[in-house]
Amino acid sequence: MSGLLDDFLIRATLAGIGVALAAAPLGCFIVWRRMAYFGDATAHAAILGVALALAFNLSIMLGTLVMALAMALSVSALSGRGRAMDTMLGVLSHSALAAGLVAVSLLQGVRLDLSSYLFGDILAVGRADLAVIWGGAVMVIGLIWARWSALLTATLSDDLATAAGIDPRREQLILTLALAVVVAVAIKVVGVLLIAALLIIPAAAARSFARTPEAMALIAAGIGGASALVGMALAWTFDTPAGPSIVCVAAAAFGVSAMIDLLRRAA
Template sequence: MLDDFMLRAALAGIGVALAAAPLGCFVVWRRMAYFGDATAHAAILGVALSLLLSTSIFAGVLVVSLLMAILVSLLSGRDYAMDTLLGVMAHSALAFGLVAVSFVSGVRIDLMAYLFGDILAVGKGDLVLIAGGALLVMALVGWRWSSLLTATLDADLARANGIHPGREQLVLTLSLAVVVAVALKVVGVLLIAALLIIPAAAARPFCRTPEAMVLVAAVIGAASTSGGLQAAYWLDTPTGPTIVSLAALVFVLCSLVDLGRRRFARMSSSDISS
């Protein structure tokens, strides 16, 4: 069955969506949306260095993404705000990556696949990497779930409970780096942040607990990847952008439903009060 390229692509997309769901929720809760862009831009540098050194693309992206995550954790909370720090690092990594790419001959066509993903070219080896990365991230987040939530809610409360907020942020950023590395083949470095943020943002209005939000975000992400894959096949459109576009449409639909629900609730409360 795994010889079917569509099945391999669907499994890869679902695996990335499941790994991205809990991390995307933490990114939304912590207002770290820019971190996904910063890590993705760092992944471009990882791709370029891997091509220059003739090493594994996955290994190069993972190493550079992990270095970015560690650097962000070490520098955060110092003289610069998080968004300023991420902005500087994101654009610097992108610039260095593009400069490095210019030294690699014949990379332009391949670079498009790294930028926007090439999920239809996922092989059995890629599936193993994606599955392993997804399981690692889900196990790590599950292990640190309570501590991550407490540190996200209130740093002072976390310290009072013997939890080090900086350590939990490092766990989160390292997990994000792993997701960026495994998602490279599915949606490409320029769309990874969207796959992290959009399903979580779409799920947020309808969930009362963090666990429910993670589950709903996972469902939205998996449905978006599977539906986007089919839509790209039928419409002959780029697969990665189509997946993200479908997720964006789901977000718009969820926002409209939430807006209608809020207006209906206000109208009902005003009728009751009158």
């Protein structure tokens, strides 16, 4: 195993699979709750986290985790306060991204390849990065597994959750924490501009093939993992960016799913 991990391509593929497996079940909840822009806003805040981490000589992982969590908590706290949710998310998402880019440009004495954080640099994943990615993936999968029934009930209806003795705001907080962890571990793989795509597209593609929520989560994980494998193979073969290649494969899977839906309705 040690020898295998010396190969950068194997490390990159394992990193892609780890992120995909963590993002898949969480992505299902984002699709069910119609929180796509919520994931985008959280991901965009990660660039500001990168700038703060470099400014204070902290771990990039810690900086992105803190800022992603802060953004997610801010959005949760502001929801239902009289403003249209999509408008508020749009303002916060793009403001966070712009503030992060400005903050990075103001850093003195730091050489930073900004494109690697915007679009990912999966081929540069090292052993330590791989341990962080899989550690985060296991934590997210374990958290969602342990809270699956409560999360699903709260997703269906706040009133139903309350009647069942479940606090819907607590379940929202659990999803928020899981989303922040996924953003923090995925930034190296697909970058902040593509994290939301990896969360949403495999889950959306799985919807046509699943009859139960559990099946949708498992199929989404399969589509995400397969997208990582095929995307890496295509990137290696055609010398294309790895992160975007992975997302393109997932998008192709969604295209197949949409076509199947159309054929079913026409039959």
